[in-house]
Amino acid sequence: MSVGDATSARRLEVGGIGLNVLDDGEGPAVLLLHGFPDSLDLWRHQVPALTGSGFRVVAPDLRGFGQSDAPEEMEAYALPAVLEDVVGILDQLEVPSLRVLGHDWGAALAWGLAALHPERVERLVAISVGHPATFPGSMEQRALSWYMLFFQFPEAEEALRRDDWRFFREAFGGGGDLDRYIEDLSRPGRLTAGLNWYRANISPESFVSAISSAVPAVSCPTLGVWSSGDVALTEHQMTSSAANVNGPWRYERIDDASHWIPVDAPERLNELLIDFLTGEESR
Template sequence: MRIDVNGIALEVQVSGEGPAVLLVHGYPDTHACWRHQVAALNAAGYRTIAPDLRGFGASDKPDGLEGYELAAYAGDLIGILDRLDVDRAHLVGHDWGSALAQRVAITTPGRVTGLACLSVGHAAAMLSAGWEQREKSWYMMLFQFPGVAERWLSEHDFANMREMLAEHPGRDEVIERMRDPRALSAALAIYRRGVPPEWLLADPADLPPIPVPTMGVWSSGDRFLTEQSMAGTGKHVASTWRYERLDGAGHWMQLEAPGEVNDLLLDFLASAGAQAG
């Protein structure tokens, strides 16, 4: 369905009945990356809400970088819950979706029953993870340069993007979407507004903790994120914390190891729901 929030239209897949679970994708995905989780969650008695973020998939792509502040993405998520009359929801985020779900949990904890972070942990844990993590994040600096990043990703029939997405089961579909220059630039906007170079100078101690029950899941085959960047998140959770490591899966764990991810999510959601009473 199309849902109008904050002056734009977002494509949102809604299915199932029961407690709400908001599934938030990352770069360079769409709501389709949750297809295995949607089926499992619906079968277990949950209502799933899976949007295409602004700038991605079939959702609107505002002109100008000012439309891609992290507060705008987070505001869209709250707006979706409002339009669907959902007072509280579990949040599950992967990659950038994890960072956005954390932002919602920190700013509006009363709307969040539990938070599951896949791949990307708390920003303070990322900043404290050392040089290995900074080396793995080299592409974030490249993505800051309009035109340069687009050319690097797309030249030679998207050879560099194909290499970055080597483990992505839906790589060919992603490449086809990114052949649209507007889609390519709109997807990169989240990096250009979310992690400008000065972000690296932030003091981890100044970043607020996550105030809701939280589970972090890291996969050993992730080429972009160190284990410490997720395991260290527990120091920045002011509620119950659970850490899980998946061996063998790469960055897109929900697509590469759906059965294991689904089992973890169902167990965590049941626990967080019980805590919420």
Template sequence: MNAPNQRIIECNGIHINIAEQGEGPLVLLVHGFPESWFSWRHQIDALAAAGFRVVAPDLRGYGKSDAPQAIDQYTILHLVGDMVGILDALGAPAAVIVGHDWGASIAWQAALMRPDRFRAVAALSVPFRPRGKAPPTSLMPRTENAQFYQLYFQEPGPAEAELGRDPRATIRNMLFGASGDGVAAARAAVAAGG
């Protein structure tokens, strides 16, 4: 197969970069944190070869898509709205939506809010969590040895300052740390008393 084509579309008042490939029923692939459409590159090719039209956007704030400055522009309603806006821009009445990590939460909510547009959902690594009486972050541990990364990003300021000091090193370290080589290096350091 060929490499996916990338282009910028307009939806919900912003520009969103999409990678697309193939012909047939539409499959929308939604990436997680800190990823981009590129994390789906192998699945895009395989799904297109299997007879699907595959679209993987960079979510707002990621990759080549616009990054609105206001924090309130990143609610689940905005993110689901972007997925619907992508379908509208493509002239597609409906799609199967697939999400990974944060993208899985978006996929679940898209299918719940707009079952007329998202006829099926596949979620990788994040199970469905129905709305509860307490915010999900209030249930996450906050100890010296256990803290969910989502908590780090709840207050504006500290995360941006720390991660923004050297963005290239930050992303490289995050991706290496989560890779097989990074995990092996961490285990070796612990075994050596480091």
């Protein structure tokens, strides 16, 4: 049984969108936000480690993924709309503030939550993806992000599915849970929903011009984690995020792991998480 099917998962309605949300454990709350093309099952190694360490874990399938609804409109996946989902979940679960952990698009969302709703975020952990302001400035990062441009084309869905998802498998380099991703994305409308995260938030113009980030600096204690096997994101975009953190900043590099650190290096990540989330640094 997947984490998303656990008895501690429930369905919440937020702004007309049905969201599958895991709510497990007792103690200080920790919010886990996954990215593309994952679901809350990404956190299957972190949930028991955190609940076993005295935390309450809240982990949604973000809109378009897992067992949550997948709106058809591209605009529905713009980060401000998804951020409303997250705030709505916290309100319904009566969680005024908590620690936040995000990976991939979930990290971008976590940065936005900490910056725009600072009263809700006590501590922040960003895995793989640094502060949004670090993305436009590096030519190396733009080159690695070629797939974001590819996803903009209407033909992207057909190309990704062709020859038993061969292009998709090669592009992701064997990392993560490829068979699980393909099974999930093969459901009607789900591949388009996943690509719409890129279409709604990444413009082709951002690759050729300096576009300032709409996300301010964050003030809470922040941990950035990056892996040496990440083929999509540079180490610089994470380490340079320190300039966008007004509170205590800590950086950790994990070697011999792909972009999917929660799956590839769960023990090392769990050690870092429990150490940081139980820390006492002040804002």
